[in-house]
Amino acid sequence: MAALSGGGAPWRRGWLPALQFVRRGSKAVTRHWKAMHFQRQKLMAVTEYLAPRPAIPPCCLTPKKEKVEEDNGYTRLLRRQVEEVFRDNRMIAICQYNSMPGEDVVLMRHYLRKHNIEVKFVLNEIVRPVLSQSKYKNLLPLFVARNILLVSPELKAKEMLRVLKGVPQVNLLGACIDDTILSRRGVENFAKLxxxxxxxxxxxxxxxxxxxxxxxxxxxxxxxxxxxxxxxxxxxxxxxxxxxxxxxxxxxxxxx
Incomplete structure (x- = not known):
């Protein structure tokens, strides 16, 4: 009695048996995954719902108008500079620019500046909106990659071709001379005049x-x-x- 009343180990004081709820009559889970019968698979495949095709292909539908983002001040400044370049120069040559060392770029600019020809690095997302609303919109197919502009207030086609001959990383695509659009062959013929x-x-x-x-x-x-x-x-x-x-x-x- 002493062991039950006050003595004995501490863990025995106030000990009560744990309550456990036992569900009578429960059965073990005996269902397992079973492959669908082959005949039923064929039936499901035949009776599968197929949505009807649209009368007009999706590629022929008018695309949804994208939201026009408001131009910030810096973008408007760059576009204004492009407009000034096309307005103030008689010769504007569009060239494809490939990566080249910085020293070669400086040297090319130096030789071109001797003939009063400036090099302008431009972005297509800046130039294309400007040209699409001007008389130079036929130049848009030339702005598809990384481009540079060679501009001059004078007609220096012969000097420009002489300098570009030593720079294989810069390829002449076309030019606008005195508001006349010329291809590469046209610029070469113009230089021979x-x-x-x-x-x-x-x-x-x-x-x-x-x-x-x-x-x-x-x-x-x-x-x-x-x-x-x-x-x-x-x-x-x-x-x-x-x-x-x-x-x-x-x-x-x-x-x-």
Whole structure:
């Protein structure tokens, strides 16, 4: 009794048996996964619901308009600079730019600056919206990769091609010269043309040659007629005096 009342181990004090709820009549889980019968698989595959195809293919539908993000101040500044480049320069060449060392870039810029040609690094997302709303929208197919612009207020196509020949990382795609869009072949042909002063001299010479030839043709008939009349008068005078006629002086075809 002493052991039950106060003595004994501490863990025995106030000990009560644990309560356990036992469910009578429960059965063990005996269901396991079983593969579907082959006939039923075929039936399920045949009776599977297939949604009808749309009458218009999705690729032909009008795409949803994307939300136009508001341009920040820096983007508007860059676009304004692009507009100034196309407005203030007579020659604008579009080139494909491949990665090259920084020293080569500095050297290329130095040689181009000698001929008053500047290098402009631009982003397609800045240039394309500007060109799409201007008269230069036919240049849009050229802006598909990383591009640079070679701009100059003067027509320096020959000097530009000479510099680019030593820079294989920069490929000329096309150019806009005096508001005329040219391909690479067109720029090369334009570079072979003589300078403006030489062309003007050749034009003036060609225009002056035609009037001189016309004047010579108009004067040839009267000069020939005058020579024949002089010869006839000389013969008449010689017949009256009885002396042999003197030989007529030679007349030039371009007489006065």
């Amino acid at each position: 003589p300078s403006l002063e030489v062309s003007q001299g050749q034009t003036v010479g060609a225009l002056a040659l035609l009037p001189s030839q016309t004047s010579s043709l108009l004067q040839r008939g009267p000069a020939h007629l005058t020579a024949l009349l002089d010869e006839h008068i000389r013969r008449l005078q010689a017949g009256e005096t009885g002396s042999p006629p003197e030989p007529a002086p030679a007349h030039s075809s371009g007489g006065h």
